[in-house]
Amino acid sequence: MFKKKKGLILSLTVASSILLAAGCSNSTSGTDSGKDKGDALPAVGATIYKFDDNFMSYVRRAMDTAAKDKVKLMLNDSQNDQAKQIEQVDTLIAKGAKSLAINLVDPKAAQTIVDKAKAKNIPVIFFNKEPDATVLTGYDKAYYVGTTSSESGVLQGELIAKAWEANKDKYDKNKDGKLQYVLLKGEPGHPDAEARTKFAIDTVKEKGIQVEELAMDTAMWDAMKATEKMDAWIAKYNDKIEFVIANNDGMALGAIASLEKAGYFSGDKFMPVVGVDAIPEALEMIESGKMVGSILNDAKNQGKATIDLAANAANGKDVLDGTEWKLDDKKAVRVPYIEVTKDNIQVGRDAYK
Ligand code: GAL
Ligand code: CA
Numbered sequence: 001m002f003k004k005k006k007g008l009i010l011s012l013t014v015a016s017s018i019l020l021a022a023g024c025s026n027s028t029s030g031t032d033s034g035k036d037k038g039d040a041l042p043a044v045g046a047t048i049y050k051f052d053d054n055f056m057s058y059v060r061r062a063m064d065t066a067a068k069d070k071v072k073l074m075l076n077d078s079q080n081d082q083a084k085q086i087e088q089v090d091t092l093i094a095k096g097a098k099s100l101a102i103n104l105v106d107p108k109a110a111q112t113i114v115d116k117a118k119a120k121n122i123p124v125i126f127f128n129k130e131p132d133a134t135v136l137t138g139y140d141k142a143y144y145v146g147t148t149s150s151e152s153g154v155l156q157g158e159l160i161a162k163a164w165e166a167n168k169d170k171y172d173k174n175k176d177g178k179l180q181y182v183l184l185k186g187e188p189g190h191p192d193a194e195a196r197t198k199f200a201i202d203t204v205k206e207k208g209i210q211v212e213e214l215a216m217d218t219a220m221w222d223a224m225k226a227t228e229k230m231d232a233w234i235a236k237y238n239d240k241i242e243f244v245i246a247n248n249d250g251m252a253l254g255a256i257a258s259l260e261k262a263g264y265f266s267g268d269k270f271m272p273v274v275g276v277d278a279i280p281e282a283l284e285m286i287e288s289g290k291m292v293g294s295i296l297n298d299a300k301n302q303g304k305a306t307i308d309l310a311a312n313a314a315n316g317k318d319v320l321d322g323t324e325w326k327l328d329d330k331k332a333v334r335v336p337y338i339e340v341t342k343d344n345i346q347v348g349r350d351a352y353k
Contacts (some may be wrong), residue, residue, distance in 0.1 A: 045092025062303025123313035149195035157203025226254025
């Protein structure tokens with residue numbers, strides 16, 4: 001019996017070192033930072049839903065920086081594949097991860113991951129994609145690091161309303177007093193995408209501005225998909241469109257590429273565009289006047305908080321030990337959003353330094 005078990009452990013070790021070697025030769029499947037001192041440092045197993053996501057690449061960078069000399073970070077690219085992510089979690093546990101930092105592919109998969117971690121008494125810090133509250137309450141070692149999703153929608157709505165009021169003569173092209181918009185939505189079912197869509201529009205209306213939705217569709221947070229959508233909308237609605245509202249900057253940038261092709265932003269052909277994230281590429285657009293503004297989604301602090309909590313958990317400490325973070329009643333650390341326009345562009349720059 002004992003022998004058998006030992007054999008199993010041994011073959012698992014062999015299997016995981018093969019996996020580790022495979023991981024190293026394949027740049028998309030994972031990186032291990034803190035390799036040199038790796039053995040002395042506790043291991044944190046992490047997944048990003050896909051490396052090929054503009055905003056998440058900044059979160060990832062912040063995690064790498066925060067992990068340095070603190071934990072051995074085993075970071076995986078889940079390539080937008082939930083089944084793959086579950087396998088990665090199994091492998092990370094087999095490799096001896098002392099805590100997990102999980103950016104879900106599908107927010108609904110949180111319970112499956114908690115079940116696996118709970119069976120081994122391993123703490124889990126979810127980040128960026130908020131799981132259902134019941135998943136966190138069901139496991140004392142589960143936490144969330146992210147934002148209050150609705151806040152980004154409210155701030156974006158306020159930004160839209162202010163810009164509209166200040167430029168109505170120019171923006172209200174058909175002079176009907178209503179704001180005709182198209183909206184590029186993030187991944188359907190993603191708490192950020194749902195809340196931004198709802199609260200941005202609700203807030204504009206609450207400010208007493210009448211709106212008319214010409215079109216709304218998902219472009220899955222993605223610039224190229226957003227360009228395709230925007231091409232089709234320009235072909236269909238042309239200058240009936242008075243505002244482009246995007247759930248994130250990636251899609252706002254994609255829309256701008258399409259608008260530029262259609263002759264916008266030269267001469268007096270203009271289109272107000274807003275996004276969320278305030279990534280460096282968007283800050284450039286704000287600077288050059290091609291974007292009205294964005295809402296800073298603080299990648300640096302979310303990445304740092306994720307590692308701070310995961311490192312404490314890996315060391316068997318209270319997750320907040322020695323940090324400045326606070327948990328709300330949902331066991332979540334929520335980093336605030338900030339409106340960014342040309343007037344305070346430095347706020348965005350500092351956040352991505
Ligand atoms: C959002 C962010 C998007 C995208 C998404 C991925 O918070 O604004 O750009 O990265 O997370 O889950
Ligand atoms: Ca109008």
